Amino acid sequence: MKHSRYIFPEPISRAEALRRMAAAVTVGALGLSGCNPTPSATPVTVGAAEGKVSRRRNPRNGDEVSMLGFGCMRFPTVGGDRYTGDIDRAPTRQMLEYAYECGVNYFDTAWMYHKGTSEQMVGEVLKQYPRESFYLADKMPPTAKTLSEAKEIFSTQLSRCGVDYFDYYLCHSISRQYVFQNLYLDEGVLDFLLEQKRAGKIRQLGFSFHGDLALFEWLLALPVEWDFVQIQMNWLDWKDNVRQAETLYTMLAERKIPVIVMEPIRGGALIDVPFAVKEMMQQSDAELSPAAWALKFCATYPYVLTVLSGMSKMEHVVENCQTFTDFKPLSEEQMEMLHHAADLYRNNSRINCTDCLYCMPCPYGVDIAGIFRVYNRCVDDHVLPNPSAKHDEEYLRRRRILLNRYKNAVNEKGRVDRCTGCNKCSPKCPQGLHIPQQLSRVERLIETVRNEWK
Ligand code: SF4
Ligand code: SF4
Structure with missing residues (x-):
């Protein structure tokens, strides 16, 4: 067989997954006194019911996670934009319910999304379903300053979401070493989160990352077992000198840490691709939209557990669910085509903004x-x-x-x-x-x- 970087490894059995889950729990229980990450297997694509979104099995604990994750930061709003407006509840509910019915079982919310109302919205919708039928991810905000504030936030998050535990919990948006050092190490918030894990209130602990390579290496070298890591990854950032998605992904794959992808469409930028790129895509597969290309690019990499998409319209949900139904990875030639497309794209002069609104509000009102x-x-x-x-x-x-x-x-x-x-x-x-x-x-x-x- 031709060697490929994108080939999926052999599936592991459920029993093996459970054995590794037990091992992961033991290592996780060691907390900061534990050792470096223990090698585990690659996430494995497992089938889903016919016509449903495909799933990958998390080798750390056996979770069967939908390859499309619902990012809950870009819900439709009324009375303003995502920063000033309120969540438009009826269409948001419909979108979440539709995604769940299609087999999406990973929902990613955060303290900061929609001024805290995303957590409540997601919790309200998910409470109608059996708790074990979905995975809920939430995050400790980078704005927390002290251990007591972090404890208060964590307990509010559980009650806002109406759950007893989070399946996936992240140290949110790590971009500066001193912030991590102050809050998570000096203040003891990391120890607190590890305690929550031992108590069963967090099942998997990870971080989402927006910093540089030195910081990433430092985080991975800490004596803590990261169960997963969330990185910004898409075909444009793969070889980007600042984002360095390829390097980050490779470092995680070498350590066998499952990867959760954020910004796969780069805040929408990979939908409105330059004309030359669109032509290349159409020649290769006229059926795929630019959004589908972007999502498939990420999911073709085998250590990716789920690809988060911050969907704000029902049509996004419908299309993305279709993209991941009976998922087929891109071919090696198609992956190479996207790397070439990235070179073409970089030659234009976009501003690298993903529309996340983290910089808002400006004290002087600048939009x-x-x-x-x-x-x-x-x-x-x-x-x-x-x-x-x-x-x-x-x-x-x-x-x-x-x-x-x-x-x-x-x-x-x-x-x-x-x-x-x-x-x-x-x-x-x-x-x-x-x-x-x-x-x-x-x-x-x-x-x-x-x-x-x-
Ligand atoms: S400029 Fe603001 S909205 Fe754009 S990526 Fe940066 S923080 Fe996000
Ligand atoms: S005034 Fe300008 S530089 Fe200052 S916060 Fe607003 S946008 Fe940023």
């Missing part, structure tokens, strides 16, 4: 994500005006489009010229963006185009 959205949308649609080519007749059309979109999408109080450059926002950005610099780039373009328009 950071809204401004980047307008800019990136113009890049994706190939209508970003280039002031150095202003004699080009396309330029007139493009500058009109940019200014109209900016006027319609960003209200007066959130405009880019309100930015003072205080840089309070950048440390909160998991993409490592220097936000005022990027805003200034957009401002320069808008000002130039507007002045020529007058």
